[in-house]
Amino acid sequence: MKKTFRLVGLDCANCANKMEKKISTLDGVNEVVINFMTTKMIVEYDEAKETEVMENIANVIHSIDSNVEIKRG
DSSP states (O other): OOEEEEEOOOOHHHHHHHHHHHHTSSSEEEEEEETTTTEEEEEEEEGGGGGHHHHHHHHHHHHOOOTTTTEEO
């Protein structure tokens, strides 16, 4: 499954890069692209693990920048 999210409050290109690298290593994540300029994150993941994947993504993002909120597309 592929979904698009907005990362509200993302204001650091280096942070976006760190997030993308860490999220790409998560179990169940097939691909992730974070575009700093548009503040969009596109994630392709295993639908059967959706709850776990989304919780782990949120944890990674908040560990790097606690001010960033994840919003749907």
